[in-house]
């Protein structure tokens with residue numbers, strides 16, 4: 309499983325094809341992943357709707373699936389995660405691991421400023437703490453030619469133009485630029501889900517999903 313050196317001792321991973329299908333319904337595969345990473349399940353997730361809502365995973369009723377696109381947590385040893393197959397997964401933590409967040413950022417979520425919303429929720433829990441982030445595998449500019457609506461939506465929130473090449477948008481780079489502009493130390497890991505061969509890709513016709521997950525150390 310793919311990890312970021314920046315997140316250090318904070319338990320986290322980005323899964324891919326090798327870990328199988330990690331949709332909500334795939335209980336055995338989810339349990340295998342959490343066991344491999346040394347933090348027992350369950351993995352708290354949300355019903356992702358391409359919006360800007362961030363939920364407090366410590367207060368989630370495990371029997372209720374809430375509509376949101378990011379989770380924050382401060383309780384130790386409890387996984388939070390987002391499912392993706394081309395959209396951008398972003399994992400964040402306080403540098404000392406006291407708080408973590410997982411974000412699902414497709415173009416609509418990116419344009420809705422979901423990453424800044426998650427940064428705000430993290431900072432409210434650990435004021436003054438330096439933050440770190442890892443942007444995981446997603447569809448990259450090589451495979452993502454878009455229309456005006458997407459370019460305008462991303463341009464409204466992402467600084468600079470390093471994420472734009474003609475009509476090709478690199479959402480991982482856009483989210484990296486947003487995180488950096490907020491003072492978050494950030495690393496992009498992995499490649500393009502559409503053409504990289506190691507990940508599930510919605511645009512390539514895959515119904516399966518990979519998971520980005522993170523936990524406060526126990």
Ligand SMILES: [Zn+2]
Pocket residue numbers: 447448449450451500501502503504
């Ligand atoms: Zn590609």
